Structure formats: C-alpha cells, structure tokens
Amino acid sequence: MRPVGTRRAVLLAAVVALVLWAGTARPGAQGQVETLRVQGQVHLLAGAGGNVTALVGPQGVLLVDAGSQGATEPLLAALRTITPLPIHFLINTSADPDHVGGNAAISQAGRPMPGWNGAGVSGAPVFAHENVQRRMSAPGPGDPGFEAPFWPTSTFFTGKHTLHFNDEPIELLWQQAAHSDADLMIFFRRSDVISAGDIVNMESFPVIDLARGGSIQGELDALNRIIDIAIPRMNQMDGTRIIPGHGRLCNEADVVEYRDMVTVIRDRVQTLLAQGKTLEEVQASRPAYEYEPVYGAEQGAWTTRMFVEAVYRSLEGEDARSRAAR
Amino acid sequence: MSTRYRAGACALALGAAMLLPAAPASAQFDFSGEWVTPRAVIYGRTLSQQFEDGPDRADGPEMGDYTGLPLNEFGRRKADAWSASVLAQPERQGNPHPAQYSMRGGGGPNLRITKVIDPVTSAWTGLRMDGFYNGGNRTIWLDGRPHPGQYAEHLWSGFSTGVWQGHMLKVTTTHMKLGFLRRNGVPSSSRTTMTEYFVRHGTYLTVITILEDPDYLEDYFVRDVTLRWAPELVVGPPSIVDPSDELGDKPLGWVPHNPPGTRHTEFAERFGLPFEATRGGAETVYPEYQKTLAELIARDKAARSRQAQEPAR
Numbered sequence: 314m315r316p317v318g319t320r321r322a323v324l325l326a327a328v329v330a331l332v333l334w335a336g337t338a339r340p341g342a343q344g345q346v347e348t349l350r351v352q353g354q355v356h357l358l359a360g361a362g363g364n365v366t367a368l369v370g371p372q373g374v375l376l377v378d379a380g381s382q383g384a385t386e387p388l389l390a391a392l393r394t395i396t397p398l399p400i401h402f403l404i405n406t407s408a409d410p411d412h413v414g415g416n417a418a419i420s421q422a423g424r425p426m427p428g429w430n431g432a433g434v435s436g437a438p439v440f441a442h443e444n445v446q447r448r449m450s451a452p453g454p455g456d457p458g459f460e461a462p463f464w465p466t467s468t469f470f471t472g473k474h475t476l477h478f479n480d481e482p483i484e485l486l487w488q489q490a491a492h493s494d495a496d497l498m499i500f501f502r503r504s505d506v507i508s509a510g511d512i513v514n515m516e517s518f519p520v521i522d523l524a525r526g527g528s529i530q531g532e533l534d535a536l537n538r539i540i541d542i543a544i545p546r547m548n549q550m551d552g553t554r555i556i557p558g559h560g561r562l563c564n565e566a567d568v569v570e571y572r573d574m575v576t577v578i579r580d581r582v583q584t585l586l587a588q589g590k591t592l593e594e595v596q597a598s599r600p601a602y603e604y605e606p607v608y609g610a611e612q613g614a615w616t617t618r619m620f621v622e623a624v625y626r627s628l629e630g631e632d633a634r635s636r637a638a639r
Numbered sequence: 640m641s642t643r644y645r646a647g648a649c650a651l652a653l654g655a656a657m658l659l660p661a662a663p664a665s666a667q668f669d670f671s672g673e674w675v676t677p678r679a680v681i682y683g684r685t686l687s688q689q690f691e692d693g694p695d696r697a698d699g700p701e702m703g704d705y706t707g708l709p710l711n712e713f714g715r716r717k718a719d720a721w722s723a724s725v726l727a728q729p730e731r732q733g734n735p736h737p738a739q740y741s742m743r744g745g746g747g748p749n750l751r752i753t754k755v756i757d758p759v760t761s762a763w764t765g766l767r768m769d770g771f772y773n774g775g776n777r778t779i780w781l782d783g784r785p786h787p788g789q790y791a792e793h794l795w796s797g798f799s800t801g802v803w804q805g806h807m808l809k810v811t812t813t814h815m816k817l818g819f820l821r822r823n824g825v826p827s828s829s830r831t832t833m834t835e836y837f838v839r840h841g842t843y844l845t846v847i848t849i850l851e852d853p854d855y856l857e858d859y860f861v862r863d864v865t866l867r868w869a870p871e872l873v874v875g876p877p878s879i880v881d882p883s884d885e886l887g888d889k890p891l892g893w894v895p896h897n898p899p900g901t902r903h904t905e906f907a908e909r910f911g912l913p914f915e916a917t918r919g920g921a922e923t924v925y926p927e928y929q930k931t932l933a934e935l936i937a938r939d940k941a942a943r944s945r946q947a948q949e950p951a952r
Contacts (some may be wrong), residue, residue, distance in 0.1 A: 347790055357790060366710045547879050548734065549730070561792060562790060567816065569731060584898070600899070
C-alpha cells in the first residue's frame with residue numbers, strides 16, 4: 314500500500330510551488346513585453362507571465378489572460394504600442410496566477426463596452442469558467458487564492474459561451490479536466506486563431522494540475538480538440554494559429570507534435586502501470602527520455618519528474634475509478 | 640582539435656577551396672534560374688538515379704540506418720521510437736519536408752531560384768527558392784533584416800538571411816519546425832541552426848549545409864549537394880495534399896510508436912554490419928571510424944565462427 318498522506322503532501326507542495334512561482338514576476342515579466350501580430354485582429358503579448366492574447370479592432374480591445382500581478386504596467390505599455398483604444402473585455406483561460414494575476418489592474422484599466430449590460434461593474438468585465446471563480450475565491454489547502462478584486466465578474470458553467478466583438482465571433486470553449494478543471498480555449502473564428510492557455514505550453518511538458526482537477530486524458534482530449542478545430546492553409550502550413558499559454562506561436566503542425574509527445578509518454582506510463590510498476594520504477598525508466606532536451610527540466614516549478622508523476626497518478630486514478638465502476 | 644569543431648572546419652575549408660579557383664571581382668553572384676540534381680548519364684542514357692543521397696531522394700532509408708549521423712542518445716532513442724505508420728495520420732499527410740532536410744530530399748529538389756526585388760526601390764532584397772517537397776519553399780533575405788524573436792512561429796522553411804562572402808552566399812536559418820535528418824525518424828529539433836554556403840561554378844551550384852542541433856546531435860551535421868543549371872526545367876506549383884482516412888477505425892489522437900528498447904537490426908543484418916556501427920554518433924562521422932568498424936566486423940566474424948564450431952545442443 315502506498316502512503317497516501319505522502320502523496321497528498323507532494324502534490325500540495327507542487328501546487329504551492331507552482332502558485333508561488335507563477336505569481337512571482339519572473340525575468341522579463343517586469344521588463345520588456347514583446348508584441349507580435351498573429352493574424353487578422355489578433356496579437357500576442359509575451360513576457361508578462363503567461364502569454365496574453367489581444368483582439369484589437371475598431372470597438373476596442375479584448376484580452377485573453379492578464380499576465381502576472383507584477384507585470385501589468387509593461388503589459389499595458391506594450392498594448393498601447395498597438396492601440397490607444399480601451400479594454401472592454403478580459404477572459405481568463407485558467408486560475409493560474411500567471412494568467413489571472415493582472416486581473417484587477419487590467420480590468421480597472423478598461424471599462425465596459427458602451428451599452429454593456431454589466432450592472433455594477435466599473436472596469437472591463439472579466440469572463441471565465443465558474444471553476445476559475447471557485448479556485449480563486451475558495452482555494453484549497455496551501456493555496457493563497459486571490460482577493461475579490463481579482464475574481465472574474467462573469468462566469469458560466471456550460472461547455473461553451475460566445476461573444477461577438479469587433480465583428481469577430483468568439484467561442485469560449487470549456488475543456489473539462491485538462492491542465493485543470495477550469496481551462497478555456499478561446500477561438501476567434503474570423504481571425505482563425507485559438508488562444509489555448511496552458512493546454513499548450515511550448516516551454517515545458519504540460520502542467521497537469523491534479524490538485525485543481527487536471528488529468529492526462531483531459532489534456533489529450535483538449536489537444537485533440539484543438540487539432541480538430543484547426544485547419545491548415547495548405548500542407549500543414551499557416552492556417553489556424555494557436556497561441557500557447559507559454560512560448561512561441563504555433564500552427565496545427567506544432568500542436569500535432571506536442572499531442573504526439575504527450576500521447577507517447579502517456580502510453581508508456583500506462584503500459585508500465587498495467588505491469589504493476591511503482592512510481593519509482595516508472596521514474597527510473599524515464600518514459601519522457603527523448604523529449605527531455607526540448608521540454609524537460611530538472612529544477613524549477615514543473616520538472617520532468619513532476620510531469621511523469623502527474624501522468625502516473627492521473628492514470629492510477631482512472632484505473633481505480635474504472636475498477637470501482639466494475 | 641575536438642571532433643565537434645572538425646566537421647565545421649572541414650566544411651569551411653571545403654567552402655574556401657571552392658571559392659578560390661574563380662574569385663570574382665564582384666561581391667555578389669546570380670543564382671537565379673532553374674536547378675536540378677544531376678542524374679547519372681551512362682552511354683548517353685539518363686537514369687533516374689541521382690549521383691548522391693539516393694535513399695534521401697527516392698525510396699527513403701531503412702529503419703535503424705543512422706550511419707554517419709552524429710546523433711546523441713536522445714536523438715537515437717527518438718528515432719528508435721518512431722513508427723512510419725504515424726505518416727498515416729491525416730494531420731501529417733501533407734507535411735512538407737523541413738528546411739533541415741529539403742535540400743537533399745523529396746525526389747530532387749528541382750529548384751527555381753528567383754530574385755526578390757523591391758517593387759519601389761528595385762533593390763535586390765532576397766532570393767526565393769521554389770520546388771521543395773510539398774511547398775516547403777524558402778526565401779533568403781539579403782537586406783539585413785533581423786531574425787524573428789523567440790515567440791515567433793517556426794516554419795517548415797525556417798527563417799533565412801544571407802550575407803555575401805565574395806561570390807559565396809552564407810545563409811543562416813533559424814525558426815524551423817521540429818523536423819528530421821532522414822526519413823526514418825532521425826529527428827532535427829526546432830532549436831537547430833542551419834548554416835549554408837551557396838557557391839556557383841558556371842552551370843553548377845553547390846550548397847554546403849551545416850546543422851547545429853543542441854537537442855539531438857553531439858556534433859555538426861555536414862552535407863553538400865550539387866545542382867546542375869537546367870533552363871529546360873519547369874518547376875510547377877506544389878502538390879496540395881488532400882488528407883484521406885487511412886486509419887480505418889483509429890480515432891483522432893491515435894499515435895503509433897515503437898516501445899522503448901526497440902532494436903532496428905534489419906539494416907545491420909541486411910548489409911552485414913555490426914549493429915553498433917548503424918547507431919550513429921560523433922565518432923562514426925570521421926574517417927578514423929573505419930578502423931573501429933574493421934575491428935567490430937572482425938569481432939562479429941570471430942563470434943560467428945565460434946558459434947559455428949560449438950556442438951549443437
């Protein structure tokens with residue numbers, strides 16, 4: 314029998330480390346924020362924590378994610394190099410501090426769109442799945458959470474919510490239990506861009522936040538959903554662009570490589586789990602070996618070992634649920 | 640001198656040697672036109688077989704053939720795990736060849752090189768290269784523009800800039816997608832930097848390619864190709880692949896791969912090579928490896944001989 318208490322403690326420590334790390338303005342977050350025109354009306358602002366997506370048009374600005382708390386000033390300065398128009402909407406892709414830390418300041422820097430039915434809201438309304446609200450307002454043990462000014466102001470619990478802004482149909486697609494249980498992918502249908510949040514992370518293995526409802530199968534479902542939506546212009550070139558939660562801009566071909574990598578590692582861990590291998594034995598086999606130079610880390614908030622453990626625990630949980638159902 | 644730098648030094652020396660015989664007065668040279676890989680001509684009959692890199696240009700190499708590739712252990716393991724069935728995924732069927740590979744792959748290439756001229760100033764700003772497999776066409780910018788930043792998208796063609804060194808063009812390419820060095824799963828990471836030297840000798844164009852891959856190589860990967868001027872060549876538009884369902888009942892997200900520990904021994908067995916010699920690595924790139932190879936072959940031969948002499952049990 315494995316020590317459940319130890320396992321919980323490790324997971325808790327991982328969450329706390331993640332929260333502390335993500336909430337801290339990292340090098341670059343306080344400094345230069347890089348702006349990149351993606352396509353259509355969509356821009357990428359990078360270097361303020363998690364990637365920030367900006368939809369910029371004649372009606373004003375819609376932002377996807379708000380970066381880290383300490384990075385609002387350079388983020389807004391970078392946005393002002395693109396447009397002087399006001400921020401009218403902010404959407405959170407998850408409750409991670411490097412995506413919601415700037416909520417209060419960004420919202421207050423904007424204002425509701427004229428005619429917007431948001432009684433009592435002075436700043437730009439903040440959209441998110443209700444699980445973001447839950448995670449921020451009633452955090453789990455060891456998670457400091459956020460004060461009320463940071464919370465979303467408009468949440469939903471259904472699989473999809475839509476907006477229309479700047480002549481752009483926008484889909485807010487909830488992806489259950491992927492990186493967490495609060496993930497949204499934002500699909501800008503006219504500009505043909507998906508803002509994927511931390512479902513795609515070009516700088517590391519995907520963060521499967523088990524303590525916040527994430528799962529390896531949900532992560533793969535989310536990646537496959539992106540691939541299902543994306544259409545390349547020709548021969549896997551151009552077409553739908555995907556903005557990851559961290560790192561460089563992608564198109565479908567990059568997400569296919571990422572999905573394949575996650576699938577291969579999942580399959581290996583699943584095989585070992587079926588053979589009755591312990592976590593230590595799985596770690597010793599290094600199931601992510603050839604991907605380590607690209608996505609791995611031995612130190613920091615999300616190491617290769619943490620990723621492998623999350624995959625193992627997630628599959629172990631699925632296995633237990635499956636057995637209980639029988 | 641460490642082996643890591645010997646390949647680069649050799650390539651530079653080769654490039655310099657090629658430059659010397661016909662040093663021009665001008666600092667730029669015209670590569671525009673159609674170019675094709677030279678085919679073997681025997682008794683006046685042109686064969687379809689190219690002089691060089693046959694497995695890359697035509698059928699593709701065999702699984703497990705990493706000979707002469709300076710792969711590190713990460714690259715070797717990634718190649719071992721690769722299954723060709725992955726190419727049946729609809730979302731991969733149209734992939735162009737990546738820039739790390741396209742110059743010596745894809746049935747050619749049959750290239751059309753054209754000058755990119757600024758329509759307002761008439762300044763020569765770049766060279767456009769068309770004809771690569773599935774449209775992985777490239778532009779080499781000559782106007783001094785910087786490479787994109789770390790958040791810019793990576794492309795099959797990468798992002799290339801060129802500077803003239805006499806009449807030799809030095810091209811630096813970054814921002815390539817995760818690609819391959821051989822069509823048997825040998826990877827080339829998206830952090831690879833590719834340096835090329837383009838040299839024209841009359842009706843021939845030689846391109847020397849040097850890859851530095853911090854993820855999957857332990858030494859420089861160096862190749863050269865020679866193209867023949869072919870004004871008769873018509874380079875058509877790239878094929879537009881219409882992905883079809885080749886997977887039957889396989890759902891979206893099906894990813895075939897070989898399990899860890901897979902040994903691709905067929906290539907070694909077919910050509911009578913020691914398995915170790917097919918695994919690549921920096922030392923296998925250099926001529927000195929012939930001595931090691933001879934020792935490995937002798938070892939295997941002795942082992943087979945011993946086995947033959949042992950009484951059957």
